[in-house]
Each structure stands twice: as C-alpha cells, then as structure tokens.
Amino acid sequence: MNDFQTVFEFVRAIPAGKVMSYGEVGRAVGVTARTVGFALGDCPDDVPWHRVVGSDGYLRIAKRSPVHFAEQKARLAEEGVPVDERGFVPADALPPRD
Numbered sequence: 514m515n516d517f518q519t520v521f522e523f524v525r526a527i528p529a530g531k532v533m534s535y536g537e538v539g540r541a542v543g544v545t546a547r548t549v550g551f552a553l554g555d556c557p558d559d560v561p562w563h564r565v566v567g568s569d570g571y572l573r574i575a576k577r578s579p580v581h582f583a584e585q586k587a588r589l590a591e592e593g594v595p596v597d598e599r600g601f602v603p604a605d606a607l608p609p610r611d
C-alpha cells in the first residue's frame with residue numbers, strides 16, 4: 514500500500530462528527546501533514562476528506578477553492594461539527610492536543 518492509500522484508509526476511519534488535523538493524520542500513519550494534504554486533494558469519493566482540518570481548526574481548502582470550502586463546511590454541519598463564519602472549527606470541537 515502506498516502513502517496515499519494509507520492516508521485514505523485512515524481518514525475513512527474518522528467517525529462522522531469528528532475532525533482531525535493534517536498533522537494528526539500524518540503522525541498516525543507515518544507521513545507528513547503536507548503528504549496528507551496532497552493525498553486528500555485527489556482522493557476517491559468514499560474518503561471523508563472534509564473531516565481533516567488545520568491544526569488550528571481552519572478549513573484550509575478555503576484558500577484554494579470557495580466551492581470546496583462551502584462543501585466542507587456544509588458536510589461538517591450535517592455531521593454536527595460547528596464551523597464559524599471565518600472557516601474555523603472551534604477549539605472545543607477539536608481533538609485534544611498531545
């Protein structure tokens with residue numbers, strides 16, 4: 514299995530209503546946060562890419578694509594994850610940091 518496939522498998526296991534940072538996913542599977550970002554930029558449809566956010570809770574896709582930003586925000590809202598108007602998941606909705 515290559516690095517991207519490993520990322521996809523891990524992200525598929527993030528439960529609905531939960532988010533993780535690119536760095537957390539990377540540490541869990543032994544790749545960099547950047548590799549996670551590249552992988553999720555071209556992932557299969559069944560990978561819940563919207564559950565991965567910046568370490569500060571920011572929806573990083575907002576800088577690249579307003580369409581994908583709106584999609585990520587809507588998908589997270591459907592799962593009960595709050596996102597503020599600036600594109601941040603509040604700190605209390607993020608997993609605790611090590």
